[in-house]
Amino acid sequence: MSRRNLLRGAAIGAGAVALPSLLAACGSGPGGDSKTIRMGSNSSDAVPKKAFADAFAAYEKQSKEDRKIKVNTVDHNTFQENINRYLQGKPDDVFMWFAGYRMQFFAQKGLLYDISDLWSGFQGFSDALKAQSTGADGKQYFVPYYYYPWAVFHRASVFQQHGYTAPKTFDQYVELAKQMQKDKLDPIAFCDKDGWPAMGTFDYLNMRTNGYDFHKSLMAGKEAWTDKRVKDVFDSWRRILPYCQQGANGRTWQEAAQSLQKKQSGMAVFGLPHVGQQFPKEDQDDIAFFPFPEIDPQYGQDAVEAPIDGFLLAKNAKELKNKQSLESAKDLLKWLATPQAEDVYLAGDPNNIAVNSGADTAKYSPLQKKAVELVSGAKQISQFLDRDTRPDFASTVMIPAIQKFIGNPKDVDGLVNDIERQKKSIFATEG
Template identity: 70%
Template sequence: MSRRSLLRGAALGAGAVTLPALLAACGSGPGGDGNTVTMGSNASDDVPRKALQDVLDAFEKKSGKTVEVNTVDHNTFQENINRYLQGRPDDVFTWFAGYRMQFFAERGLLAEISDLWKGFDGFSDALKDQSTGADGKQYFVPMYYYPWAVFYRKSVFEQGGYEIPETFDQYTALARQMQKDGLVPFAFGDKDGWPAMGTFDYLNMRANGYDFHKSLMAGEESWTDPRVREVFDLWRGLMPYHDEGANGRTWQEAAQSLALKKTGMGVFGLPLPGQQFSEADREDLDFFPFPEITPEHGRDAVEAPIDGYLMSSKAKNEEAARELLKYLATPAAEETYLKSDPNNVAVHSGADTSSYGPLQKKAAELVSGAKQISQFLDRDTRPDFASTVMIKAFQDFIDDPDDIDGLLSGIEAQKKTIFTEGQE
């Protein structure tokens, strides 16, 4: 399904608690007084955490309500979201658009907000589609998006005389030259399990196209298909140019290696390197689209996840939660957020983009010019399949990229079980 118009309007225009603490805290705040709303947040890194707090401070000042935030390590929150929602969730929580939202809506774990959407403006039809469940009702309030691309330092490319690759062959040749020059070509860290998904998504969309990728994510294609094997063959050819020990390295460490000029480039989402570069070095950070593999598919698809907010079906203070969601859907909320976190792009067409830096402007142009938009593997497929099968599969591949057939047979067997029998 093409989402050519996705976000076009927007383009124009410290310490986290552990899961047990989260489960104990969720819903345990003052309930029923009408003035307090609780929020579960995965914004555990310093930059997004401050940005969100700035938005909530503005809401509190405007509304007279109080927002109690339960911040949880991003990875922990993501891996345990199902248990969280079936336990004692907060009134409102941070999450993702598209399939990952629809999955929980179908299970009755989210509160419908279709009536609020009738009063929203500034969101494109494509954004509304990404906020809509399989039942045609709205559940999600989008806040911002960010593209995945290949990031690099301008000064490193200038010093090495490197040119931006447009094709996969040029991409591989560039990696080979960087290695000859004594530079690790690709920054790479997959300790958290999900960062490698970005590389897979682009390899698959470039080699086989967006439609095949979406069908594969939906469980409609076989992982033993020769087209999928080709993707892993291409990836295996790149592995010698990746930073070694990726399964023991976080994405933060990988992005820092780029900032420290220890690596030449890396496939990241914009906030990842953006949060690791100092203000002084930020002007040196740049990116280019993942290169073309086949002319048929070119560079049509762009990975651009949308983040935002949902209300739990178990919300204790529904009225206050709905008031908060209405505020989060305003241009003012997005503008406040992006002042502290310039690593994302606003989705509301009415948001002021005059203060955008070069990376934000380039990100908006990249996404608005895309023919198709993907949401990232762990958002475009079932959450249980992503977390229990694909995280381990990619880490196994990183450890041993030669046993592709065995790897894909294992993925396919587990996929059949999950997509035909698993309902959670």
């Protein structure tokens, strides 16, 4: 199955075409084994997969009811692209997903369990975290587990070797890229085969050019993509494209991060885990980052992209029709909301940051501590393009649009006109 067909499938929802077995849950149905909790996981990469296995094992060990977790792991991109039909079909009891708009969208469609009763007993979560876990109806549907900031990552040793200085402004960023090119480096590791990595660059360019409020409004479908402010974003992007790795639409995020690790490229706009998971343990201390540079002084570097990942209950899970099975699934969520649950996970995957204020930060690496400083000092926090807008708009419009721009950045007018036309059609329909 081609990527384009997968993307089409993500937007179609539960239609005539059956969902491939890629995301098929294998539950026992109502009245089955109520102590076995079925978990839909998108953590297919080795590091988080092992860390989650450790966390789930810790839950099973402390469970007084001898509850077990059966994990259904699916390739990360496949999971995202098929999530709509997965939730409308035969989903697992609990599944991994994202906070903010991406959660609210499915809550509005009636595909998530209201867990407000659990939230009344949660501790250690800020009001901001609760807001990101709350649907448009004011009810909670999401248990946050960790977050990670996006920034411009590099190897400290490469900067030291060449005498590079972290740029504060976009002009300085361009000049640094030019120097890296002279030094025989690919200045900016760049990729978009997976469809989402380049969205991070768009988000930062937009928030630095037009501010956080405009960015959020644009993602909500309330602004015109033909607005000069949006064209300015793509014009800035065109300035740095000559210094990005060529052939980005054919490169995976893992390959781009590995080029940074191999000292073939100088910088990369990524989330903390994307870099950390591709660096061997002996190289971890060499990972460094700086905030995406300022474009307009009135917005500075105020906004930080820091997606929150966590867990939800699928309303269509057949097992959850059974009262005991629902009780088991909620028991797991209660445990996942504890500092201890986060501590176990982060011991195996130090590329994320705990969300619970009671989590043990004593063992945080210098990189993690710097990440905490970046996010805690932000005036605004965004979730990521494909989490801050409708999933169908992100998958069927923005993924191909950004890939088209990367392949041919000359026709910005044609690009934004096409996006705007499709946006009007999608946002005119009921979520």
